[in-house]
Amino acid sequence: MRWKIRCTDPIPGAQHIENKRGKRPGSFPSLSARPKRCPRQPRGISDARENSLSMEQYEKLYLYKRIVLAKLFIDRNFADNIDVDKIANQANFSKFHFIRLFKAICGKSPHNYLIGVRVEKAKKFLGDGISILDVSQQVGFESPTSFSATFKKMAGKTPSEYRNQLAVKRSAIHTNPLSAIPNCFAETHGWKR
Amino acid sequence: MITKLSHLCVYVLNQDSAYDFYVNKLGFSVHTDAPMGEGARWLTVTPPGQPELEITLFHVAEGGVFDKETVTTMTSLIKRGTFGAAVFTCNDIVATYEELKTKGVVFKKPPTKEFYGYEALFLDDSGNWFSLSQPNS
Numbered sequence: 295m296r297w298k299i300r301c302t303d304p305i306p307g308a309q310h311i312e313n314k315r316g317k318r319p320g321s322f323p324s325l326s327a328r329p330k331r332c333p334r335q336p337r338g339i340s341d342a343r344e345n346s347l348s349m350e351q352y353e354k355l356y357l358y359k360r361i362v363l364a365k366l367f368i369d370r371n372f373a374d375n376i377d378v379d380k381i382a383n384q385a386n387f388s389k390f391h392f393i394r395l396f397k398a399i400c401g402k403s404p405h406n407y408l409i410g411v412r413v414e415k416a417k418k419f420l421g422d423g424i425s426i427l428d429v430s431q432q433v434g435f436e437s438p439t440s441f442s443a444t445f446k447k448m449a450g451k452t453p454s455e456y457r458n459q460l461a462v463k464r465s466a467i468h469t470n471p472l473s474a475i476p477n478c479f480a481e482t483h484g485w486k487r
Numbered sequence: 488m489i490t491k492l493s494h495l496c497v498y499v500l501n502q503d504s505a506y507d508f509y510v511n512k513l514g515f516s517v518h519t520d521a522p523m524g525e526g527a528r529w530l531t532v533t534p535p536g537q538p539e540l541e542i543t544l545f546h547v548a549e550g551g552v553f554d555k556e557t558v559t560t561m562t563s564l565i566k567r568g569t570f571g572a573a574v575f576t577c578n579d580i581v582a583t584y585e586e587l588k589t590k591g592v593v594f595k596k597p598p599t600k601e602f603y604g605y606e607a608l609f610l611d612d613s614g615n616w617f618s619l620s621q622p623n624s
Binding site for chain 2: 355358359361362363365366399400401414467468471474475479481482483484485
């Protein structure tokens with residue numbers, strides 16, 4: 295049986311989310327015990343006009359928690375060989391239901407979010423001086439070629455260009471640190487010579 | 488004519504801890520992290536959707552206009568939660584609230600319906616409080 299929120303003050307941003315009743319709880323530890331009744335005071339939302347949270351709203355919060363934990367699962371396991379199937383399975387959603395919910399809540403698909411996390415981590419590793427080959431492996435890409443292509447698509451420059459530009463910027467700051475700081479801040483700290 | 492805000496200053500009690508909070512918990516990017524000599528450090532971070540706005544994480548320490556008495560007073564006020572530093576917006580306040588809470592961010596107020604949308608209040612690692620809001624669409 296499908297249901298939708300019908301209350302006057304729904305959970306923000308959740309109007310477009312649906313759920314199947316009776317779906318088994320996710321496999322994340324904190325979600326193993328599903329609440330049996332609706333609490334009188336909302337845990338996620340406080341509303342001056344409405345003190346109680348309907349069962350439907352409470353289940354929406356439950357869905358949110360599962361999606362958030364799936365997102366955090368990606369944050370922790372980006373370097374492993376994970377894909378949407380594995381992430382959806384971890385959250386105990388069907389693949390397409392998971393993709394739709396994730397996109398509605400996080401603003402991008404799970405795949406795009408995973409790629410974004412990998413590229414951001416790659417930027418950090420490149421800045422730490424790790425070779426492009428090692429970086430591509432450490433952030434979970436199958437080959438340096440696919441890593442470079444994805445990196446360029448996301449960051450607008452190749453990994454080597456990014457690393458070189460970062461090195462130039464760091465060198466300039468190292469040579470003259472005050473060049474990177476507005477004068478007012480430097481004077482406040484007594485750094486101005 | 489003023490066109491935009493480029494730098495925002497947040498006074499913090501420990502820059503290493505602030506780095507961890509703003510980068511690893513809030514998900515901000517490091518813009519500049521430069522040693523300034525004698526233990527001083529210029530550290531700025533940027534919110535994910537606003538890479539041109541540098542939030543400078545200023546260490547409250549003696550030097551420049553900060554004498555010992557000022558540092559003591561500032562430290563006490565920050566710890567007491569006197570300073571509200573800024574308002575951050577997000578697309579989905581419940582998801583963001585749940586994510587940050589899971590990461591250990593302390594909230595003074597859960598998402599609450601206000602006339603302009605939904606708002607929550609959270610504290611950084613020093614004691615500065617921020618508003619997290621989802622404006623009415």
